[in-house]
Amino acid sequence: MGWVNIGRCRLAWWIGFAIALLGMASGNSLSALAQVHPAAPAQQPGGGDPVLTQRPPPKLKTLLIPEGRIKLDVMVNDAAGKAVVGLEPWDFKILDNGQPRKVMSFRAFNDAEVKPDPPVEVILVIDMVNLAFQQVAVTRQEISQFLEQDGGHLKVPVRLLLLTDAGMRVQPRSSIDGNALLSVVKQIKGGVRTIDSAMGGEALLERFQRCSRQVTAIAENEARVPGRKLLIWVGPGWPMLNRPELGYYSARDQQSYFDGIVELSNRLREARMVVYSVAPYIGADTTFNIRYQDYLKPVKSARESDPGDLSLKVLATQTGGKILGPDNDIVSQINKCIVDANDFYRISFDPPAAEHADEYHDLKVVVAKPGVTVRTNTGYYNELPGH
Incomplete structure (x- = not known):
């Protein structure tokens, strides 16, 4: 009986000591975590639903996309002559001597939001x-x-x-x-x-x-x-x-x-x-x-x-x-x-290998929208490597 009582006291003491150590460790950990993570949503008085707090939007990384060798500034206008904004890369088709070329890079600029x-x-x-x-x-x-x-x-x-x-x-x-x-x-x-x-x-x-x-x-x-x-x-x-x-x-x-x-x-x-x-x-x-x-x-x-x-x-x-x-x-x-x-699109593509110096290529950019006019360079001279 005496051993049992003494064992229980020792056990209780060790448990209490362990809890105290865990409390100290967990307190340090929570303190460290609080420096990394924002505080939990605040509770409304009376135990209501948590109040949502505003967080700044995440910063988006700028993706550096390699441009093609031939770079074009393209203007697109509707039937009234007004600039057409909001187009996406898949709205554009590049024809080089009548052959389609892959759009290598694309950027859209407009006077209201994204100025060059x-x-x-x-x-x-x-x-x-x-x-x-x-x-x-x-x-x-x-x-x-x-x-x-x-x-x-x-x-x-x-x-x-x-x-x-x-x-x-x-x-x-x-x-x-x-x-x-x-x-x-x-x-x-x-x-x-x-x-x-x-x-x-x-x-x-x-x-x-x-x-x-x-x-x-x-x-x-x-x-x-x-x-x-x-x-x-x-x-x-x-x-x-x-x-x-x-x-x-x-x-x-x-x-x-x-x-x-x-x-x-x-x-x-x-x-x-x-x-x-x-x-x-x-x-x-x-x-x-x-x-x-x-x-x-x-x-x-x-x-x-x-x-x-x-x-x-x-x-x-x-x-x-x-x-x-x-x-x-x-x-x-x-x-x-x-x-x-300020209202234009910047696109680029890679030309085919030139067969001779100063090789002229006809250019046409087509936009998949009805009634629009597209203006850009009408051609370019393809050169041999090293020229």
């Missing part, structure tokens, strides 16, 4: 080389009104480039302060084109060379800068030369023009640059306005090249831009270009 980073930049070129004397004052006034909209608060960054007979004057940085940009516009003065008096006649070849070189230089510089750009060219465009106007047209000339076409096409795409033609009123003659359509054919070899293939409206069509005017409401024309800035 860096912001889309507008490069506004004022072409004094091809503007007639009577058009200069109207153009200067209209661009000033554009910059003064909404108190000078521009929707997108704008950079001004002024093309004169003396060359291109470039504003170093873009700005969303339209009032600050007005000082550049005030420097524009009307005058007779000195390039005409120096070269004689209309100086068609000189004006063509001056402008085509400047467009290529802009594209080369912007290809080094990340982000998407809208190149809005204010002016009627440069002369669309053809063989009769040039006189003798050698195989060497054709190869030179073809090389220029390939180079400019590649640089514009790499620079993510969309070209827009904004034109003031030029008179009743509409021949100049529609003549560019003769040069929209794909240029697959040097034998098919013409200087007209490098004209402004051809570049606008091939890059997915717009051709606006001619009229003297230049403010409205520029605004119609800028609505394309």
Whole structure:
């Protein structure tokens, strides 16, 4: 009996000691867990249902998807011209020379929710080389009104480039302060084109060379800068030369023009640059306005090249831009270009292996929605490895 009683006391003591140790250990564990896990839902007074507490949404990791070699910015509009947003990767079909290509990467941007980073930049070129004397004052006034909209608060960054007979004057940085940009516009003065008096006649070849070189230089510089750009060219465009106007047209000339076409096409795409033609009123003659359509054919070899293939409206069509005017409401024309800035899709694909250098491929992007218009690059030049 005595042993039993003593054993029970010892047993009770050991049990109590063990419980105390477990309590200390569990207290430490619970304290550690409390640092990792949020507190349990609070109980309502009177033992009611627990009160739900708000937790911050989990941070989603950004998945880095390798892009394909050919990258495209695609704009989709409905029948009224409004941007179509909310499309998914499976809504797009890429046709390369009529053959479907796999969409390697996809990103959707829209002005309301997901804006591109860096912001889309507008490069506004004022072409004094091809503007007639009577058009200069109207153009200067209209661009000033554009910059003064909404108190000078521009929707997108704008950079001004002024093309004169003396060359291109470039504003170093873009700005969303339209009032600050007005000082550049005030420097524009009307005058007779000195390039005409120096070269004689209309100086068609000189004006063509001056402008085509400047467009290529802009594209080369912007290809080094990340982000998407809208190149809005204010002016009627440069002369669309053809063989009769040039006189003798050698195989060497054709190869030179073809090389220029390939180079400019590649640089514009790499620079993510969309070209827009904004034109003031030029008179009743509409021949100049529609003549560019003769040069929209794909240029697959040097034998098919013409200087007209490098004209402004051809570049606008091939890059997915717009051709606006001619009229003297230049403010409205520029605004119609800028609505394309932030509503677009970025997709990419891998081209097939090229069989030869400067191999032209026709491009078409189809969207599985009725009544929509799709604008993007209409073609590209596939290159051999290492080129």
